[in-house]
Amino acid sequence: MDRSENTSGMAKSHIIRITDQEFTTLANYVKDNYGIDLTKKRILIESRLTPDLRRHGFTNFQQYIDMLFKEKSETEIVNLLNKLTTNLSYFMRENEHFNYLFSQVLPYLERTRTNRELRIWSAGCSTGQEAYNIQMVIDEYFGARKAHWDTTMLATDISMRVLNKGQKGIYTADELKDLPANWKSKYTVALPDGTFQIIEALRKQVIFRPGNLMEPFNFKKPFDLIFCRNVMIYFDEQTKAELVNKFYNWTAPDGYLFIGHSENINNLRTRYTYIQPAIYQRRDGFNAH
Numbered sequence: 001m002d003r004s005e006n007t008s009g010m011a012k013s014h015i016i017r018i019t020d021q022e023f024t025t026l027a028n029y030v031k032d033n034y035g036i037d038l039t040k041k042r043i044l045i046e047s048r049l050t051p052d053l054r055r056h057g058f059t060n061f062q063q064y065i066d067m068l069f070k071e072k073s074e075t076e077i078v079n080l081l082n083k084l085t086t087n088l089s090y091f092m093r094e095n096e097h098f099n100y101l102f103s104q105v106l107p108y109l110e111r112t113r114t115n116r117e118l119r120i121w122s123a124g125c126s127t128g129q130e131a132y133n134i135q136m137v138i139d140e141y142f143g144a145r146k147a148h149w150d151t152t153m154l155a156t157d158i159s160m161r162v163l164n165k166g167q168k169g170i171y172t173a174d175e176l177k178d179l180p181a182n183w184k185s186k187y188t189v190a191l192p193d194g195t196f197q198i199i200e201a202l203r204k205q206v207i208f209r210p211g212n213l214m215e216p217f218n219f220k221k222p223f224d225l226i227f228c229r230n231v232m233i234y235f236d237e238q239t240k241a242e243l244v245n246k247f248y249n250w251t252a253p254d255g256y257l258f259i260g261h262s263e264n265i266n267n268l269r270t271r272y273t274y275i276q277p278a279i280y281q282r283r284d285g286f287n288a289h
């Protein structure tokens with residue numbers, strides 16, 4: 001280690017500063033292509049990205065930006081986004097959603113989806129906990145009746161790294177600590193290295209795919225349930241409004257949108273009907289009762 005560095009991180013003098021122009025170029029690019037608002041993250045950009053600049057042998061941010069634009073390397077851009085945002089996810093997160101899913105939504109969908117198909121999307125799924133949690137709730141609700149239902153769901157994220165982990169469905173004991181003990185024994189198997197894998201029957205129910213929420217959506221059919229929780233925290237109001245509008249267009253007439261409890265979309269003048277904190281329903285053409 002260089003003498004001027006300390007053990008807790010890089011010495012201030014080693015941080016490469018970003019100019020106003022470089023900052024604007026980078027922030028606009030990330031916002032236009034990924035919806036992520038970096039305007040308040042200038043210091044973070046300098047401290048978190050300096051090691052990447054050094055790794056490439058760059059001495060200023062312009063060289064790094066030129067590389068991003070020229071190579072249009074997904075890996076490098078997603079690496080950048082990962083450094084500035086968080087992929088944090090955990091089981092039983094915002095459990096009120098899963099309770100509502102079990103007690104209200106699934107009984108309603110069971111009554112109304114006569115083709116016995118549920119269309120579900122975990123948008124911004126990170127490492128898969130949300131998707132598997134949904135599948136556990138579905139399994140608990142339907143029990144033996146599940147054999148008659150198609151509940152295969154989609155899980156998307158921009159980061160391949162998190163998608164790979166989600167697809168494997170392998171978690172440490174610590175990552176599973178919030179899961180009820182009976183769910184842990186029912187829905188995971190212990191591996192020789194001390195980790196646990198989600199059982200195959202559940203893994204088969206989740207299709208992990210790369211997907212950028214800023215790009216146009218193109219699916220075969222609309223969704224009964226869209227979970228987009230703790231993703232929009234990084235987006236500015238306009239980006240959020242556009243995304244929620246796109247979600248609305250891809251929600252089945254009486255389907256639901258679940259967002260994170262810290263994300264408020266009431267002020268976006270959304271067409272969704274507010275149901276309870278962080279739960280919305282598309283109600284045009286609604287004939288539930």
Ligand SMILES: C[S@@+](CC[C@H](N)C(=O)[O-])C[C@H]1O[C@@H](n2cnc3c(N)ncnc32)[C@H](O)[C@@H]1O
Nearest residue numbers: 034087088089124126157158212213229230231
């Ligand atoms: C904090 S995690 C939330 C995971 C999960 N939904 C939950 O609530 O536990 C946010 C995820 O959103 C993803 N993300 C951010 N911007 C995205 C975009 N434009 N398109 C797709 N995924 C995005 C990130 O890669 C990250 O994995």
